[in-house]
Amino acid sequence: MKRKLNYYLLILPLLALFSSCSRDVFDEYYARPDYLENPIYQRLDELGNFKNFTALIEKAGYKDILSKSGYWTMFAPNDDAFTAYFQESGFSDVTKIDEATAAKIVRYALVYNAFREDQLSDYQSSAGWVPDNSFRRRTAFYDSFVTKTIDGLPKVIVGSNRNGVNNYVAGDNNNKYVTYFTDEYFTAAGLSATDFNYFYPDKEYTGFNLFDGGVKEADIIAENGIIHEVDKVNLPLMNIDQYLESKSEYSEFRQMLENNLVDYVFNQAATTTYRNFTGNSEDVFVKAYDPTLVFAPNNENFIKSEDNDGQSDAYTMIVPEDEPLKEFIRTILLKNYASLTALPQYVFQDFFNAHMIQRAVWPSTPGSYTNGLGEDIRFDFNTDITDKKILSNGFFYGANKVQKSNLFYSVYTSAYLDPKYTFATRIYNDATGFKEMISNINQKFTIFLPSDAVLRSLGFEYDGRFSSWVYISPVNGAADSAINARNRLIRVLYNCIVLTPDGELDNIATTSGMIRTGDNELPGEYIKWDHNRIYAAGNQTGGVQTYVNIIGSEEQQNGTTYYIDNVPKYSEELQGLVIARLAATNPQFNSFYQYLRNSSIYNSTTGKIEGVELGTSYTFVIPNTAAIAKAILAGDLPSNPATASLGERDVIADFIRYHIIVNKTASNDGLVTGQYETLRKDQIGDPTYVGIISNAGSLSFKDETTVNSIGGENPAANFIPASSNNLADRSLIHLVDNYLTLPKIQ
Structure with missing residues (x-):
């Protein structure tokens, strides 16, 4: 036992010696490097010209935080800044500043993360630093909860910290930002001292300003961040919401x-x-x-x-x-x-x-x-x-x-700001693009505006319970589905929108004519006007002519709104029936119609032409009597419209198809010129084309054949104005003075 005790007495001093050596090595290895500057608080203290600010740091309870490790930017106001602040604020000296105000000054001067002057103009994006794209930084200051009287009752309020539906995220204190101005950012953004002086006309732009104050010395290094010496004391600025509340001259705006x-x-x-x-x-x-x-x-x-x-x-x-x-x-x-x-x-x-x-x-x-x-x-x-x-x-x-917003000074406004036209407004706003079109004050439009009462009389209603449209035919009581009812009303109202860059409808009360609805990007259908009345293809169904009367008007910055007692209806009648009706009233259509009526692609009972569908745009080129005779003489049509020969019937079918231009409605208004596809396919199923030349007052059609079977180049087929521009479903039907020769197989 004694020997064991002696052993411990011998070893304990050695262990103490080794322990002391290890601790010295540990402390030396992990000791604070001599080259490190002091933390922010100590640096401010030793610099000597921040006595007021360091006093506020202590009063605000931030001395300990700013004396430890961290990563901050401090925009520190110097003592001269406080001298000016005392004069402006009424405080006699720093001791009179209360703790709450001290905290505001200190926390609003304190920015998260350490930034040298040359870094402040860079944006810390998720993809990395973006040079010269920044002029603001988030501070340590945020507003706390406030109590206000709302609708006569006290409420504890906190501000939104997000936009949109999800307006509040827990844990986000809604910290306020500071704004600074640097040469680097101004140069990159194409700005100058003029932009600074617009906000601060009596201050000097120095190339590095914090608000209207100057940065006297930048990049003062501290162990836990960067200090920038500024010559102005800044209290937290109000946000837009707070500023509005504080300014009585904007009370109407704020109250709304x-x-x-x-x-x-x-x-x-x-x-x-x-x-x-x-x-x-x-x-x-x-x-x-x-x-x-x-x-x-x-x-x-x-x-x-x-x-x-x-x-x-x-x-x-x-x-x-x-x-x-x-x-x-x-x-x-x-x-x-x-x-x-x-x-x-x-x-x-x-x-x-x-x-x-x-x-x-x-x-x-x-x-x-x-x-x-x-x-x-x-x-x-x-x-x-x-x-x-x-x-x-x-x-x-x-x-x-x-x-001066488009929405309040355009033809769109006439419906938008009038409770009598909520149906039209709803369609304009319903992802149709109509709102954006007619509210564009850089383009001139005319609109024809039916009231809710007019649309109800035509079978339309809006069911607010299901946010859906209703249509019940006033003729037979048949009801459409909600989507079809909406589509029906969209098409009706698009018939009421006309691009009129030259005021084409300004004199609608004293003139007559025809014009295309919609705009150039999405052409609509053609409608006609006649001395304060308008009509479309659907107003002529069955050969019975009805009109839409203009009952009032309103001038807007980008055109005219005409109020109407009906609508320019689109047609639900097959185009073949319209051609049949034209043939019955005008003999010049009859020769072509006889070939159509007896052809293999026409149903004379329904008026259906094979390949022609309702709702698709067409131009029908109808050769007159002389032109049909010419085609017969040239051998491009058989002499008997009712021929029983299958080969001749195929020739007739191809002849008719080649005179129907698909997906394009052409008139003599200069809006359509070029090569366009016909209904006729060639022997291998490829489209065939017809050329259209449209000018103001003239319209002609040219086939692809340069030499026809009776010699020479086949002349263009010119429309005959008095018998052309006949309305049908998304179509125009023209009478022409020649026929179009089918391309020959080479």
């Missing part, structure tokens, strides 16, 4: 927004956070903006398509002052409504989106942006903007006018 596009929605996650943080028991409500708006004005984040996208862009709102907005409400919005409360929800959605841009609109380049409706920004930034502010989540411009 709050009354119609804001809800206060209970949120359990926010409630739990609030209760845990405060110990109080109230519920928390998210101030949620309508999800159709391109952004929520209280959302401090940007789009959040990427976590850091708020570094590279921000929102813009252009807000009209009360007086011009009141005038707009009186003369435009309430032209046909008794009060704002009667307006449909979509009017408010469109109005506010017209004044919102999901980009930061720099004042020198407003033409580079479009608003939430996809329109250009129609403000003169030299004369129309009366208030310019950079806020925590974007740019704010107060204006002395309202955005």
